Amino acid sequence: MSDKLKEACGVFGVYNSEEDSSIGRTIFYGLYALQHRGQESAGIAVTSGEGINYHKEMGLVSEVFNDEILDRLTGRIGIGHVRYSTTEANTLINAQPLVVRYKQGFLAVAHNGNLVNASEIRSELEESGAVFQTEIDSEVMAFLIAKEHSGDIEKAVEICMEKIKGSYALVMMTEDALIGMRDPQGIRPLCLGKQNGSYILASESCALDTIDAEFIRDIEPGEIVIINKDGLKSIKKNRNNCRSSLCIFEFVYFARPDSTIDGSNVHMARWEAGRLLAKEHSVEADMVIGVPDSGTVSAMGYAEASGIPFGIGLIKNRYVGRTFIKANQSSRAIGVKIKLNAVKEVVQGKRLIMVDDSIVRGTTSGLIVNVLREAGAKEIHVRVSSPPVMHSCYFGIDTSTRKELIGAQRKIEEIRQHIGAESLGYLSLDGLIKATGLSRERFCSGCFSGTYPLAVPREGKRYVFEKR
Amino acid sequence: MSDKLKEACGVFGVYNSEEDSSIGRTIFYGLYALQHRGQESAGIAVTSGEGINYHKEMGLVSEVFNDEILDRLTGRIGIGHVRYSTTEANTLINAQPLVVRYKQGFLAVAHNGNLVNASEIRSELEESGAVFQTEIDSEVMAFLIAKEHSGDIEKAVEICMEKIKGSYALVMMTEDALIGMRDPQGIRPLCLGKQNGSYILASESCALDTIDAEFIRDIEPGEIVIINKDGLKSIKKNRNNCRSSLCIFEFVYFARPDSTIDGSNVHMARWEAGRLLAKEHSVEADMVIGVPDSGTVSAMGYAEASGIPFGIGLIKNRYVGRTFIKANQSSRAIGVKIKLNAVKEVVQGKRLIMVDDSIVRGTTSGLIVNVLREAGAKEIHVRVSSPPVMHSCYFGIDTSTRKELIGAQRKIEEIRQHIGAESLGYLSLDGLIKATGLSRERFCSGCFSGTYPLAVPREGKRYVFEKR
Amino acid sequence: MSDKLKEACGVFGVYNSEEDSSIGRTIFYGLYALQHRGQESAGIAVTSGEGINYHKEMGLVSEVFNDEILDRLTGRIGIGHVRYSTTEANTLINAQPLVVRYKQGFLAVAHNGNLVNASEIRSELEESGAVFQTEIDSEVMAFLIAKEHSGDIEKAVEICMEKIKGSYALVMMTEDALIGMRDPQGIRPLCLGKQNGSYILASESCALDTIDAEFIRDIEPGEIVIINKDGLKSIKKNRNNCRSSLCIFEFVYFARPDSTIDGSNVHMARWEAGRLLAKEHSVEADMVIGVPDSGTVSAMGYAEASGIPFGIGLIKNRYVGRTFIKANQSSRAIGVKIKLNAVKEVVQGKRLIMVDDSIVRGTTSGLIVNVLREAGAKEIHVRVSSPPVMHSCYFGIDTSTRKELIGAQRKIEEIRQHIGAESLGYLSLDGLIKATGLSRERFCSGCFSGTYPLAVPREGKRYVFEKR
């Protein structure tokens, strides 16, 4: 229904030196702030040093938890997770955090990302006797650590990191430590904060703000942090092999604009992307509008750089939820009109520049152009503040197969005709990177360029657990 | 939790000349577009000319209906309702549309507004033998019409209108007609549209857009429209007593910006209000920001008129729902931070003008000022695009009692201190009215001025049905 | 699925002279004991003398109420209701007690039975201006009383009783009185009890036992009892027109065996019916078994009278619920086997007498005979402890139409062949009546005899409220 890529997960962790009856609430608020990273299931696990107490269920954070449940989730250390998944059946079994018991005690794992060699490791582990109960990468990592853990968790985590390939921003909890890990490419974001002496790990800095924690720094690519009674210890083993390849789509669409990732603020990057888009694809027009919510900021940047006034030409219905009602036969366009409506008084008779953050399958852009046309817009020039999405992602984003990506299947002029715009312009990859203020080498832009920071499988073979 | 006034209801009606299997869906989409007018219960009633079929329940439109239910709601004529209410117990009994059977057949009634003489009429009707089962005004109106209806529905509706006092935008359905009524003061909005030969009535024009219907005109103050097999008949009996007193708060906060009410577009009025606010309360500053979502448009207008750049300094969490979790002890401010976060990179070191649409109880403005201050803002000048709310509303808005209205209890300088801003300025009533482009006489601005278009009760005595 | 007639309702009422915080629980327990009389909705209404507080919902008593709800239901006077209904749509609107407000205050009404002139009275009331919102008889009675009540509730209730025809065991509550009424034929049961100075009204005496109340007496046919601060007042206006016509099916199937109705214990009557059945339809056999649960007692009576040993040949699954799963294609008989299984060790090689309480549509008897046959029974002689059901009921029982009643459509020999039994014998009506120990004139046995205690409509025309 929506023409957006989908982020897979958000993670959050807390380490207190003393028992904290409100640790469940702290994690709850953190997950609330990360809700945009996953809306299918949510979970929290806590420990007071002996056993692990947890609750996870399908649904939004606000649906999964209530006061009664949060009151039970007390402890010293805790982690939380929000998840989006493409699997349909029995999904609760795949919800996170994953909690396991092994020879050294308990382990709870919450993961954002995607391992590209998970199947291989599973096979190896199976060969050596492992028995799996879920389909999630957290299980692979928990098993690796359990296997290698003979007293020294640090060592076990290091060995785990050596074996796994792919993207992972991970928070993990033993009975006495909170552990954070970011893959050597730093594909998924993970940052560190402090709140009254407690350490916090979070996918995005906006979650730190929500709980009034202070942002300390990003976890570095390939870094492991172990937080326990001795304080925080940072481990960076193969510094030479670590090269930041942050997912550039975090700046395009995924991350919350109030987050700052690896030193670059998301909102500022989007604004700047709009400015650069204006320079790359200028056009004579009366007004710049954004496709709410994600296109608005770049539209403002475009307006600023072009000198063409910004206007609010499209209004989004704030109550559009997850319920899906079959469309009325009488009107094919109703689907998009439930969500977006034009402000006639603003757009009629105008030559518009309509800015969106990305076009993935190209299913809705044409409908929106049509809504504006019906409302009286004279010309509609579509501008996209990122390049065409042309390749699949193997690192935790639900891109469609290449066949569904309109950028992979059609030329830009064909896309323009498809959506019925007077003109169409995409921001160049150089422009997008420049907007972030970071260097090109810092990013994975595989979905735009087809060049990935590490070898990817030929086809996205999934680890099959259940028949479907 | 939120410092906003609350609208009470939204209404919607459809008249087809032939049986329509998708009439339930049409009404569903209409209510979806009006969801902002009431989030507590939703209902749809339809008829094919014999008996009435309906479904109503507590919850959002998307929660109350599903495909199975909508498939059953087929017919020629139908009405729908969304509701917000302050009553807690047994609220389903008070959900609308109200469906009754009387000597002439069936009647379904959906009402937005508040009758000021409902208690008196109930007493009179009780004297003549009426038996009531709910607390809602729809029941009063249904009973009046039933009482007067001896064959001529037109006459009955007219007599009803003569008796009732207060605000009402009403849609009503008999087995062969759709009826719309707007009170002689036109306090609540109601408009007429057409979609492929079907007539539509809706609280706001945005609902017409959503279903691809054409806007025809607003129902006039004191007008009755009866739509049946003979077409649409408009009745305006006491034209002399009708004087538009449209609720000005529809422009301030209630209505969706893409709606046009009585000829004035809501979005344009809010933008203009911002422009006029800039003129009334100019101040030297580096940036204008809005409190999302409702303060954003006026902030843009302010920026345009003042020449000070507009920026996005506050980000709203899109997933804040209706679940209420008790606050974490460790931080009083978390309540507001769950909803709003500052973009540090945007606001730090800046002298800000923060524009909001209204201040009612004054509970959150101070917290937001603080969020900005913590994010590094140097100065925060609060500007409100409407006057101080100083008086109760008797016409369908959930204003607090005067005791709770900060505008009624404190002087502006005291409010400024209370919220901790460098300066505070409210748009004048003249300014607000001017922004709408309509004349002063057209509005009820009782909540600002204390002057009401018709006599109001001394105190807001409620019709008590149940002990609570 | 089940081949049993269905009772429509159970009622319960309490009058305390002082406020009682546990009155909700007392009514809850009373309804729990009456649950067999209606499993579709349940409701409780209470008053402390000012307004009425109530809760009603679809579901079993244990599903509708919880501690939180019961804690709110405090007061001096209260009534409760359990209901079975045949209407599908919007049934909550038809749940009881019905609570209304009229010129004299509030009224809550809970009814068991069926008025045969409800449509006529509704028409009359509609003529005089009444507006109806439900389809239930309680509404008719509430409206009649409201209409006639001009200060003297006693008078109003009397007039109501004069107008209505049909069956009614009614409990009603005003803000200061608990009122009970039983129709002049006393078709439905209603009894009076006392518990620590509180008066109790209940459909059956088992509800008094459950709350440790003392049974005082049955309410007499045509009697009104008004319980208020002056104590209990009994009114019997037209003593001459009152003639007990108690529904004999209460003894056959509806009532709980631990109840005593109009002086006759239900369990004892069923046992005796079995004894008389043995005399009327003796047969040589090895064992008498009952169809659980309702046929068991009569089977024991049959065994005692015949000298043939009683055995448990059929076991009922205690967990068969209301969920309906479509049957497995592979076996048509599974439907009955889910509920009933034979004990092979008991029945094999035996000549059995299988006793059931009634045969209505004849859908399951054949299946049960088959289960026994497969388990090795040599002969199966079916005995029914009541006569063939041949006529519809108009007084509150959900009999099928005559077309569906196997007793109305087929001769006994045909029925025997249909169910595949070696022999079939029904208890005579004389026998059934004799078993109760009461005189023939005391009963309505319309479903067996076609003779009703008062005129019945030609066909069971329903008051149509909604299209379905």
Place this chain on the structure above:
Amino acid sequence: MSDKLKEACGVFGVYNSEEDSSIGRTIFYGLYALQHRGQESAGIAVTSGEGINYHKEMGLVSEVFNDEILDRLTGRIGIGHVRYSTTEANTLINAQPLVVRYKQGFLAVAHNGNLVNASEIRSELEESGAVFQTEIDSEVMAFLIAKEHSGDIEKAVEICMEKIKGSYALVMMTEDALIGMRDPQGIRPLCLGKQNGSYILASESCALDTIDAEFIRDIEPGEIVIINKDGLKSIKKNRNNCRSSLCIFEFVYFARPDSTIDGSNVHMARWEAGRLLAKEHSVEADMVIGVPDSGTVSAMGYAEASGIPFGIGLIKNRYVGRTFIKANQSSRAIGVKIKLNAVKEVVQGKRLIMVDDSIVRGTTSGLIVNVLREAGAKEIHVRVSSPPVMHSCYFGIDTSTRKELIGAQRKIEEIRQHIGAESLGYLSLDGLIKATGLSRERFCSGCFSGTYPLAVPREGKRYVFEKR
């Protein structure tokens, strides 16, 4: 609330040689028949030879499944499980069947019983690298089999059986086989049936009857059956170490009366227990009554043997559910009266013999005696058709700790006084065994005698997974 021991689980399995779209329904009906063995969660897993499809949830069988879910559960092989557990938190994770993937493919396991060396095996497995995710024994067994399985499932199952100690009636499914196992003591029942060429495994024979399957035989103590495309293969390795020690409580209370276990019908055994009880503890009286439902059959046997007439003195409310409402202060006895009521007409003035199947904690017997006393019983002689429960069970039954067992804490005369009976008699263990018709050596009667068929842990140490 109830004074009964609780069975832990029921298992069911089906092997078809061809794909069967109704296999889910067959298992559903089987579980329905076994519902009395576990009411907390239910699950079904099926396979068509590739991957495993499953659904499990908290609740009764009828609540967990619906037509939509069952339609998806198609395949050739399938197993099902119903469970009762004492753990409160996160119980879904512990629901069965447990489905795992390991080097050889998939495994689904459903278990009834309790391993006494589960903790030891878990520790061993953990030492060799196993990672656990649940607290259930099924996980231990699945892991053992996975560990030993290198191509020959038969061998792996045998090794598993050698390692585990305790009680287990197990059904297991690989992608091409259905496997059944019963522990060498045969403590929990398991039987084999056939239905149109399909093999069935079930905890009790009543489940075979429900689906119209033919009973073939009981699985023998220590037997493994492997059913695959080559037919059924039975393995009995250590025949010498296998000695039947069937749980005698299956005959006292757990099993459904229509089941036949190891050659003895449960109903017949209970009847005979009553007969022997009459001989062991005769007393002069007027009537024998049973405590429904479980005491009824033995009461009938007692009546038959003693010549004292049987009567129905207590009626059970069929609608008592799982909802718990706090008791009314006014009456302590209401708890039991909600469930059981005396039939005054039957018991008053009588000297009664009241037969129950067992007394565990002694919480309700006294209340029932009181109910009978209040109803007018002159004397109440309590007879129990099993010996005093004096010892804990370690094989899958939820016995209380010894401290709570009234039989362990008080002498019989003290118990008599405690419950307020005129006399009290328990059936001897010899009598109970004799009633089953099987030899003493065939049974585990540890809860009565303290002698167990294999070494038991000193105290019931639980495998701790979560802190609670």
